Amino acid sequence: MQRRLKWSRLYYNDDVATTLDDDDDSDATNDDDYHYEEKVDGRGRGELIRLCLAAANIEFKDHFLYERAEYLKLIEDGKLLFNQLPLLEIDGKNLTQSNSCARYVARKASLCGKNEDEAVQIDMLYEGGRDFLTPFLPMVFKSEADVLAGAKEKTLPKYMPLFEKVAAANGTGYLVGSSLTLADISVLEPLLLCVEYFGTECFNGYPALKKVYDTVTGLDSISSFLKGPHRQRKNDERYVGEVKRVLNW
Amino acid sequence: MQRRLKWSRLYYNDDVATTLDDDDDSDATNDDDYHYEEKVDGRGRGELIRLCLAAANIEFKDHFLYERAEYLKLIEDGKLLFNQLPLLEIDGKNLTQSNSCARYVARKASLCGKNEDEAVQIDMLYEGGRDFLTPFLPMVFKSEADVLAGAKEKTLPKYMPLFEKVAAANGTGYLVGSSLTLADISVLEPLLLCVEYFGTECFNGYPALKKVYDTVTGLDSISSFLKGPHRQRKNDERYVGEVKRVLNW
Structure with a gap:
């Protein structure tokens, strides 16, 4: 081996x-x-x-x-x-x-905004998207049930309303401006996990954020990626076993 | 109170x-x-x-x-x-x-590089500077002795040679190009802690990085800041007590 x-x-x-x-x-x-x-x-x-x-x-x-x-x-x-x-x-x-x-x-790819106002807004939302993702990273390394319970109890209740507010205020189906930016991509990553683990019900009460999710995942580029071979499977025991063995975790 | x-x-x-x-x-x-x-x-x-x-x-x-x-x-x-x-x-x-x-x-302040080559190099070094800082952040929240022992055993041996290599290859007293950038500022923050806790001996064997440290801390803007009222004191029991009380840690 x-x-x-x-x-x-x-x-x-x-x-x-x-x-x-x-x-x-x-x-x-x-x-x-x-x-x-x-x-x-x-x-x-x-x-x-x-x-x-x-x-x-x-x-x-x-x-x-x-x-x-x-x-x-x-x-x-x-x-x-x-x-x-x-x-x-x-x-x-x-x-x-x-x-x-x-x-x-x-x-x-010019995904960082059209001007400084957009650039800094995108950058902040990018960072927020990373924070939103962080609690999911230990998935399966820690018990999946514990990670999901923590996400449901703390992470989603914190971030879903905040991103909903941004999405609703912008209203275009994107978080900033009227086309895809790095902000959408950063937030998409945890949203994909939310849908994967909790189903689209995670968007209940967050229609503007759901619209962003639908818009972004509906883009040809993203849609093809998600269906294609580059998209990695979610963490599972096999993956965690490999990582632990190789990196001596 | x-x-x-x-x-x-x-x-x-x-x-x-x-x-x-x-x-x-x-x-x-x-x-x-x-x-x-x-x-x-x-x-x-x-x-x-x-x-x-x-x-x-x-x-x-x-x-x-x-x-x-x-x-x-x-x-x-x-x-x-x-x-x-x-x-x-x-x-x-x-x-x-x-x-x-x-x-x-x-x-x-135009501290992000003169072109894309510099920009991405500065960005990577910025992120490395943040990683270098991270182990110091729990100072006093965890035992100072434990944090310092970990830094001495793992953090400095990892990052000092890596930044020395970059500093030596560039050779100007800055990490990228020939003037101050965000990369220098990011790396300066943990270097200030190294000097504060371990003394300038931390630069033994790292002359090019020492030159960066001396150059940057010698700039009027940075020098004035470090001597002035904006520079915050290092974590101590009083600070940690305040934070724990206010944030219920």
């Missing part, structure tokens, strides 16, 4: 991926390591970057590390600024820190 | 502060509540914003909340997007989320 690391290494496009795969395959035990069906990754910190790439209509390839040696080689090659994954290889750059990767992709 | 909240409410300039003080004084028990010498705040999430305002040469006033009613009034007035402090009132905006406040001020 090979060792597996939990983070994705994201490629900008297939050309780059092919080039790097050629190098990396020399360390891998077989060529099938990079096929989608063999990936063991969950969502983790990479899911936001995948959502941003999808929203930006940037093609990419997920690349999961199967060998610790491959991870160490990335460090040795100076690709990991803080020795951490995920890594986004894009435009000849090695980007790490998921928030920085998300903002970089969002800037490329 | 009045109830006191731990976060600062930052004002853009004294004009604004005066106007708002006039309103707020109606709720306060006496006019002295807003004097510097009575503040009970520690550094918390507001210290980064103070550093950014100082670096940007933007005058501001710290405003600490002494009454829970005043905090609730801020919520009622719709000033706190996520019902959280700190709040930065600037340019007629009510900004929350400390990272968003820091980036806003940094954009105003």
